[in-house]
Amino acid sequence: MKKQTHKYKIPVLLSGKVFLMVVCMLFLSMASKSQQSTLVAIGNSSDAPNDLALSELKSILMGEKQRWKDGDRILIALMKTNTPIGKTTSSKIYDMTGDEVNKFWLALVFQGKAQAPKFFSSTEELKDFVSQNRGAIGILDKPVSDPEIKFITIDGKQSF
């Protein structure tokens, strides 16, 4: 009989642990979701526009639009796809996984259809690149304070 009692207790305990794990995952998932929602676009203050439509931003980041209105070449700066910002960028802008983004850019560059974007491991590097290169545009998770960097609103919103 005792054995039977134990038999019944174990699933109860296990089901408790599973419940906890599910709760944690949901929390993490929510936290991740909250991260994805905080992308911002920055640009070099010299020629980047103040505001862009999301579709226009996507067109730029997909390599379809390659020059600003003043004729300067657009230089894309992105976080590497294995970083959280990079992953968010891949899903929100490209609607692809990180590998798919890589493959996407590899195809474009290989065929010479677009200027290859610069991928960075840290936000500081990305910020420096944007501040130092005319025509540069980058995607970060939050606005930065730099006289050489312009904060670009997307569809009139600070983040997207």
Add this chain to the structure above:
Amino acid sequence: MRINLKTKIWFTICFIVLMFSFFTLFYFPNQQGKLLINDYNTEVQNLANTVALGVKIAITEQNFEGVQTAIEFVKGDPRLQFVSMVQYDTAWESGHSNYKIKKTIFKTFPENQHPSPETTSNDSIIVKEAPFKTEMMTGSIMLGFNTKEIVESKEKIKIASIIVSGIIFFIGIFIGFVLARNISVPVLALRDAANRVGEGDFDQKVKHMPNDEIGELGKAFNKMVEDLSKTRKELKEKNLQLSSTISQLNHTLVELKNTHLQLVQSEKMASLGELTSGIAHEIQNPLNFVNNFSEVNTELMAEMKMEIESGNYEEAKIIANEIIDNETKINHHGKRADAIVKNMLQHSRQSTGQNQNTNINVLASEYLRLSYQGLRAKDKEFNATIQTVFDGSIGNINIVPQDIGRMFLNIYNNAFYEVNEKRKTTAGNYEPIVSVQTKKSGDLVEIRIKDNGKGIPEKNLDKIFHPFFTTKPTGEGTGLGLSLSYDIVKAHRGEIRVESKEEEGSEFIIQLPIA
């Protein structure tokens, strides 16, 4: 088959030109083409490797600069036919037990090109693959470069080779003409000139020689002919002089021969003169006998006549018998004198040179007696002991008796002269002895003539057989006796030598072959 120099030159030139043409027309372009292709393959492969590396870095590092640079570099090359990224996928069979690698073209530049993943190199295109492998993707870069440039280069090399070959051919022909003119013509001229010189024309000279080794050869030839001509002229003169000298020498030789004969005859006559006394003494005895017995017979015949007239026949018969005995003796002594005279005549006559079987012992003995008697006739005080040991087993030997006799006479005369001279100068009991010994020794007869005179000084020993060498006072010897004796012995294939000690005497040893 005889190939002349000109042909050899042409053969050589043609061979060189053909070899060079082969190299320039076939071997060199072929090698150059292979080199170009190899270089091209390497270059294309390196480009493919670079692009593949760029792709790998782009995928793994998300750094697209490398691949962009490589791609831009490749795109800028006019030889580019296509550059494709091939993706390798593992395709499992339905049972998931086996798989195969499925190759698909991921992207190609330019887009209008559609190469197959299995495209390989051919005459018009070089295709190279460089694999890459990342976690995200495995594949290769396939680079296609056209061979138009290579083909054009090969064509250019071919045309250049043909032009070079043509130039070499004409240069070869030109060199052939020049060599034939500069080598063959002068060499042939030299040959012709040498032939004419060989035929005796020493006025030959080669002209218009090139200023090189052949020219030097020509100069040397001209000098040689000049020297040869000069030498020939000198030789002719020398030859004439030599002919004249030979003629004079021949004349002198004839004179010498005559003189020699005269000298020999003089020597003979001189020895004959020395013999005269001995011979006269020898003849005197039989003549005395002949005269005495003749006178006795005259008296006996007168007595016999008286006895016959008185009728006393018995007494007449006895006297007649005595006369007969005396006549026999007269005849005997007359023959003896006759023999002596004949010997003398034989000695004085020219040698016949004919070999005769002669008893060497008799000959030696006869001349020993004649020589001794000759000296005694001249010098009544001279007396000498003569010792003879003759080997009776010798028998006759084949010699020219007149010549060997003359040899004996010369040596005997010297021996008796020496012992007599020593007798004159030696006080006390000196007994002059001359001994003669003959002995058979194998195929030889050895004759030893020994005296106990004053001997021959050692310094003269090697000269005594020289002509005109004499130690006798002037007028007593010609100096030819021993020289002639030496010649006689040599003519008989014999040997003559002398052993002598001063104040003890000399011994002449003569060896003559029996046969």
